[in-house]
Amino acid sequence: MASDGQQYFANWQKTIDGIANESLRKKSQKRLDAVRERYGKVEKSLVAAGGKFKPFLSDLGDISAALANDITAGGVKAIKSTVSSANWNYQGVSKAVNDALKEMAKMEGLLSTKAK
DSSP: HHHHHHHHHHHHHHHHHHHOOHHHHHHHHHHHHHHHHHHHHHHHHHHHHHHHHHHHHHHHHHHHHHSSSSSHHHHHTTHHHHHHHHHHHHHHHHHHHHHHHHHHHHHHHHHEEEEE
8 A cells, every 4th residue: 555655646746746837736736745644644544453453363363263173161261351352452443443444534535526
């Protein structure tokens, strides 16, 4: 995502640099700068969300491994604390993903045909 974004913005900047009309070039630059800033926020929020997934996925993997051969009352009892940890970690994952989605919606608004 990072390299694709950099390429997109580099191409956009090159196009703006080729605009002869100073007023239009400044307005175009302002739009590019706003979208680039929002893109940075989206990227940052996705990285944060990615970090939240690691402990959650680790817990899920451990639960799966523990139950793979022991689907008994004792096996289920043994994973209780790990399930609690997974549920706790899910809260962080959910919030981080929702934050990233909100940032993407804001960026979408900047790139929409209805953007001002």
